[in-house]
Amino acid sequence: MKKSYCPIDTFINTVKGKRKGTIILHLFQGDKRYNELVKLLTDISERMLTKQLKELESDGLIVRTVFPEVPPRVEYSLTELGKEIHPILKSMFKGGILFEKSIEGFQY
Template sequence: MKKSYCPIDTFINVVKGKRKSTIILHLSQGDKRYNELVKLIPDISERMMTKQLKELEADNLINRKIFPEVPPRVEYSLTDLGKEIHPFLKGMFKGGIIFEKMIDSQES
């Protein structure tokens, strides 16, 4: 995580990426295993999903817990920071719906 000139840019730089915001929104509904996230977000490759999860973990937005089982079970959850930014992402989600309605009405 790196500070930008403007706090808005700092926020966007942390959450931008292939489905990072979507991952956070899904984890706000509860802990998820890797395969659950893959099923919830089918338009992302496994390689990209792994990359985004690692970046979110490095930025302290999600926790990764490994259970000592065979085969190993891994669960992802939001950190306190991830929970704190969730309302802002939810607002962006609602804003996206407004824009999608506008686009749909223009295409009709």
């Protein structure tokens, strides 16, 4: 997480990326295995999902837990910081719905 001139920019730069906000919203509902996230996020490649998960982990928003089993089991969960930003992302989700409604109602 890189500090920006403005805290708003710091927040946006941290959560922007291919479906990072959506990943956090899904993890708020409970821990998820990698394959569960793949099924939930059908419009993102597995390569990109892996990249986004690594970035979220390095920014301290999620935790990756590897269980010593055969085959290995990996679960992702939110950190306390990840849980704290949930209300902000939920508000952004609602804001997106408002903008989508206004776009749909716009006549050229």
